[in-house]
Amino acid sequence: MNSQLTGQYIPGTSIMHRMDARAKFSGFLLLIAAVILTGTIKGYLLTISFILIIAALSKLPPEIATGSVRRMLPFFFVVFLLNVLFFESETPLWQWGIVTISIDGIAQGANILLRIVLILILSNVLTLTTPPMALMAAIESLMSPLRFIGVPVGDVSMILSVAVQFIPTLLRETDDIRTAQTARGAQFESGKLLDRAKALPPLLTPIFLSAFKRADELAVAMEARGYRGGKHRTKKASQPMPVSGWLALLLCAALCALQIFLF
Amino acid sequence: MSFEIKSLSYVYQRGTPLETPALENVSFSIGDGEFVGIMGHTGCGKSTLLHLMAGLLPAPAGTVLIDGEDINRKGYDRSVLRRKLGVLFQFPESQLFESTVEKDVAFGLKHSGLSTKDIEQRVQWAIETVGLDYSRVKGQSPLGLSGGEKRRAAIAGVLAVQPRHLILDEPTVGLDPMGREALLELLVKLNRDGMTILMVSHDADSLGEAARRLLVLHQGHLAADGPIGQVFADMDAMADWGLGVSQSREAAGLLARKGLEVPQDITSYRQLLPAVLTALKGGGSP
Numbered sequence: 001m002n003s004q005l006t007g008q009y010i011p012g013t014s015i016m017h018r019m020d021a022r023a024k025f026s027g028f029l030l031l032i033a034a035v036i037l038t039g040t041i042k043g044y045l046l047t048i049s050f051i052l053i054i055a056a057l058s059k060l061p062p063e064i065a066t067g068s069v070r071r072m073l074p075f076f077f078v079v080f081l082l083n084v085l086f087f088e089s090e091t092p093l094w095q096w097g098i099v100t101i102s103i104d105g106i107a108q109g110a111n112i113l114l115r116i117v118l119i120l121i122l123s124n125v126l127t128l129t130t131p132p133m134a135l136m137a138a139i140e141s142l143m144s145p146l147r148f149i150g151v152p153v154g155d156v157s158m159i160l161s162v163a164v165q166f167i168p169t170l171l172r173e174t175d176d177i178r179t180a181q182t183a184r185g186a187q188f189e190s191g192k193l194l195d196r197a198k199a200l201p202p203l204l205t206p207i208f209l210s211a212f213k214r215a216d217e218l219a220v221a222m223e224a225r226g227y228r229g230g231k232h233r234t235k236k237a238s239q240p241m242p243v244s245g246w247l248a249l250l251l252c253a254a255l256c257a258l259q260i261f262l263f
Numbered sequence: 264m265s266f267e268i269k270s271l272s273y274v275y276q277r278g279t280p281l282e283t284p285a286l287e288n289v290s291f292s293i294g295d296g297e298f299v300g301i302m303g304h305t306g307c308g309k310s311t312l313l314h315l316m317a318g319l320l321p322a323p324a325g326t327v328l329i330d331g332e333d334i335n336r337k338g339y340d341r342s343v344l345r346r347k348l349g350v351l352f353q354f355p356e357s358q359l360f361e362s363t364v365e366k367d368v369a370f371g372l373k374h375s376g377l378s379t380k381d382i383e384q385r386v387q388w389a390i391e392t393v394g395l396d397y398s399r400v401k402g403q404s405p406l407g408l409s410g411g412e413k414r415r416a417a418i419a420g421v422l423a424v425q426p427r428h429l430i431l432d433e434p435t436v437g438l439d440p441m442g443r444e445a446l447l448e449l450l451v452k453l454n455r456d457g458m459t460i461l462m463v464s465h466d467a468d469s470l471g472e473a474a475r476r477l478l479v480l481h482q483g484h485l486a487a488d489g490p491i492g493q494v495f496a497d498m499d500a501m502a503d504w505g506l507g508v509s510q511s512r513e514a515a516g517l518l519a520r521k522g523l524e525v526p527q528d529i530t531s532y533r534q535l536l537p538a539v540l541t542a543l544k545g546g547g548s549p
């Protein structure tokens with residue numbers, strides 16, 4: 001009942017919320033490229049400020065925009081440590097067996113850490129400000145050129161959007177069934193690993209059953225309303241990309257270019 | 264006292280933009296052997312209250328006492344609670360999972376420490392109590408039963424533990440009239456045998472027939488609490504809370520408007536018919 005998914009869409013009216021989803025998604029890809037291309041301190045200053053401005057424009061509470069980052073802190077720590085300790089360098093500061101600490105290692109660790117954090121924040125902002133269905137439509141329209149090499153884009157996108165739509169439903173159902181079985185005396189949290197594994201069938205069986213039932217019902221309902229799929233599928237509204245979208249893309253591309261040529 | 268609820272409050276997703284209060288300062292108590300109905304418009308906090316009372320959500324503010332014990336106290340043994348409190352959720356048939364009805368009904372008895380023979384007896388008792396043919400269904404897959412039979416099998420699974428208190432969430436939804444009648448009869452019988460029953464429902468007719476006391480929840484607050492006849496008597500207030508009353512109560516109201524002297528705390532047809540007959544005899548020709 002209380003499960004708020006990480007990165008689940010939060011309604012809003014900020015610039016980031018209103019931006020065309022296609023522009024947001026392609027911009028997201030460009031910015032990931034920019035983050036990976038960034039290699040110098042000056043370059044990082046530019047990239048970080050660019051991403052922070054985007055996060056600020058989304059008007060999301062900072063603790064939500066960085067939610068997954070904070071949850072993964074232990075993981076980051078380990079990644080950083082591994083890089084610092086095991087990066088092979090010509091000029092070690094300190095060496096003991098295979099453990100080598102060097103300026104290069106620390107730089108490499110910081111580099112990887114920054115990249116992961118920045119990409120996480122970017123993807124948070126993307127999914128927090130874009131309704132899943134708009135995101136799916138954007139991915140579909142970006143994939144549409146693949147049609148010419150025989151990819152069934154319409155079907156793929158229908159499958160994706162149905163799957164995305166059913167995630168909250170399935171989560172709610174899982175919650176309901178878990179509660180119901182707990183009330184009957186099932187123990188999901190306590191006990192040894194083996195006990196917990198034994199506790200799964202009462203949870204999984206009903207969920208699978210209902211997922212199949214739902215899929216069946218949905219298929220019948222779609223056919224009953226004349227769904228034929230494939231090339232017969234049309235969109236409710238197909239609009240050209242607005243100027244603001246192109247502008248945002250241009251900015252992202254400019255950042256990429258700067259990282260390649262300037263730094 | 265079976266249940267004592269003291270100043271219970273609950274807020275969903277506290278500290279996020281999606282924060283929503285579900286319950287605010289709700290207090291009441293329910294004695295042993297009572298049959299209490301809970302009504303409320305969608306989103307009034309019924310489900311939350313039910314989850315809190317069954318110990319399925321921790322209570323952040325307020326206390327829930329069951330048989331005098333705080334169920335949120337540290338060190339309270341939840342498995343004891345599961346044995347004395349049965350909970351039947353909406354569409355309970357979705358929780359059936361075992362390969363046979365017999366195994367499914369026995370699920371709650373797994374950790375009870377009863378012998379195999381005792382468990383078998385309990386299962387047989389439970390299956391027969393809900394009105395299913397034990398020898399026919401025990402080896403059958405629960406998924407092969409009809410809709411109404413599945414509901415009964417799920418109820419049998421809750422009853423097999425022989426709980427002292429039973430909480431039900433919308434138990435009559437999706438049942439045909441016969442199935443509904445049979446379920447209500449079963450509940451009234453269990454209650455007569457001493458079980459405390461708490462039934463959350465939108466179905467005013469069912470509550471009017473079975474429940475003796477009614478709680479009304481409105482926007483997270485306890486809006487009314489009293490004998491069901493009294494609560495139903497004020498139809499305007501019920502309408503303000505977005506709720507209807509039982510058809511028998513409505514009929515009594517209409518008859519009174521036509522000048523027939525029928526008491527206005529009628530909730531079920533069992534009360535309505537004799538009342539109408541008495542009124543017709545006493546008042547001469549209508």
